[in-house]
Amino acid sequence: MNVPPFFAIFGLQGPEMLLIGALVLLLFGAKKLPEFARGLGKSMGEFKKARNEFEAEIHRATLDDDKDDKNNKIG
Numbered sequence: 001m002n003v004p005p006f007f008a009i010f011g012l013q014g015p016e017m018l019l020i021g022a023l024v025l026l027l028f029g030a031k032k033l034p035e036f037a038r039g040l041g042k043s044m045g046e047f048k049k050a051r052n053e054f055e056a057e058i059h060r061a062t063l064d065d066d067k068d069d070k071n072n073k074i075g
Contacts, residue, residue, distance in 0.1 A: 012020070028036060 025033065
């Protein structure tokens with residue numbers, strides 16, 4: 001069975017996921033689930049955006065350091 005890595009860590013498979021889904025539905029109700037999912041999606045999007053900006057900044061910093069090293073060796 002092809003299980004996503006996140007669920008494989010906890011050993012969760014089909015029946016366990018159905019039980020968890022049913023409990024979430026009971027706790028939050030059908031009207032709150034779309035709002036919850038939308039908020040989770042927005043949070044994940046913001047996290048990815050911040051991660052990409054951080055990676056780009058690190059990349060720019062390493063490029064700047066490489067340029068400075070080359071300039072110091074030439075000059």
